[in-house]
Amino acid sequence: MLRRPLAGLAAAALGRALSDGMSGPRPVVLSGPSGAGKSTLLKKLLQEHGSIFGFSVSHTTREPRPGEENGKDYYFVTREVMQRDIAAGDFIEHAEFSGNLYGTSKAAVRAVQAMNRICVLDVDLQGVRNIKKTDLRPIYIFVQPPSLDVLEQRLRQRNTETEESLAKRLAAARADMESRNKEGSSHWSVLRRPTSCVLAGFLPAMPCQPLPVEARPTSK
Template sequence: MSTEPCQCAGKEQAAFTPRPIVMCGPSGTGKSTLLKRLFAEYPDKFGFSVSHTTRKPRPGEVNGKDYHFVEREVMLQEISVGKFIESAEFSGNIYGTSYRAIEDVLASGKNVILDIDMQGVLILQRQLASGEQKLSGKPLFVFIAPPNVQELEKRLKGRGTENEESLAKRLDAAKRELEWGLKPGSVDAVIVNDDVEKAYVELKTVILS
């Protein structure tokens, strides 16, 4: 008698488990713009997994909303005890996605969106392939690409947050990410963001299908 309810509950839970959706692509491709539109149109379907970072907040960024801004020592300690699904270092700063951030969204009954860079995605994909991954459900990997590197450079310069050295590093990283992301089999879907309206329609088609 006691076994049947447990089996039914397990099946019901599996049937309604939201799907993790991993958004990746170089900085400056418009991922944040597309995600803001998605959350505004479907507030009950999607929630954002807020990443942790050791970098300082940029003007207008809110702790706990844009990122969880933490000290380097704190983040390294939490990574060492397994609190992060993935983490990577870029330009002297650590970025990572914690299990807690993902679980908070899943607990609300929403699909969880993860914004992860190439290093983090590769770690996540290796974990999935080896069976180490603790997430339930197979993530959908979506790569957002710029129309070309020249346009990406223009967008990054337009932010006004990069000096010559950091801009050069981001562009070098972007070229590597593009080489990886555009290679067949790296991700489930590639969206070229040369027009926001068109890219948003494509994104909805991919993740709502």
């Protein structure tokens, strides 16, 4: 299922991606609303192809949710520590949502690089815009829920949101989807189907295969 050009990715290739834009296989940036299915997609991707892809663990100042592990789901740090490291230039991108900071550190990406794997980053659209200002030239994939009603159902089923935080997430999701439509061809839309269908469209399209129905580029 996986295309051969991906299997031979070396650490030096990803290093060039981080420094000068690179001409070979590129890192992957997943973006999309909370609850759209990014975590499910990532989990399945790493389970089935963990020797090829590696996840760049993000930092956040929010509190861990039940079942989340430090260093696996996020690096949970204080705002003071994260602001210090941002000021020191240790982050590729960072953004703030609902009073909490989120960001991707250079060290987290280098950790994936050291394992000779294609780096996968999970960031919001604010973070994507910051990444676009750097020399990192990843493949952008926007994971979109079937509808805002379905997204609201998923977020409620988590039982981790207050009505206030739920309203903020839905408003942010609506803004993300509208923004993605305006920004157009820099993202692919991946409609939220069963994971196997998403992967069937996701993997063959990387890095230079014809795009299947599940991962067609958005129109300009």
